[in-house]
Amino acid sequence: MKETVYLKDVLEEMRTPNKEGRAIKFDIAVRSFNKFSKEGGKFYRYENAKLVMNEKGNDPDSIYALQNFKPSEKREIVKKNPNHFSNKTRNIKLENGNIKKINIKYIIEFNGKHVIP
Secondary structure, three states: OOOEEEHHHHHHHHHOOOOOOOOOEEEEEEEEEEOOOOEEEEEEEEEEEEEOOOOOOOOOOOHHHHHOOOOOOOOOOOOOOOOHHHHOEEEEEOOOOOEEEEEHHHEEEEOOEEEEO
């Protein structure tokens, strides 16, 4: 039988930075959100993903640096507030650099442990 972990503990572990102030890497299995049927859709497994969050440090590839990058001083980019808390979503950055939005209600596994809502 697989070990289990509660969803609130998963969310806490995801947003806890390591001792250098950077996001931790984790493996996660999640179903996509089907907005038409309001249920889970396709199954996805992501390895070495990181939660998109402000990271400390001067690394030009850090999430903090990428979020604050302005391509031109003349143009100002207005970003929409994602309302992650009310929408029950989180953004994760994959190993290849892509950013995916996941619905926390459909997290199935976290670091090899079964997630209990």
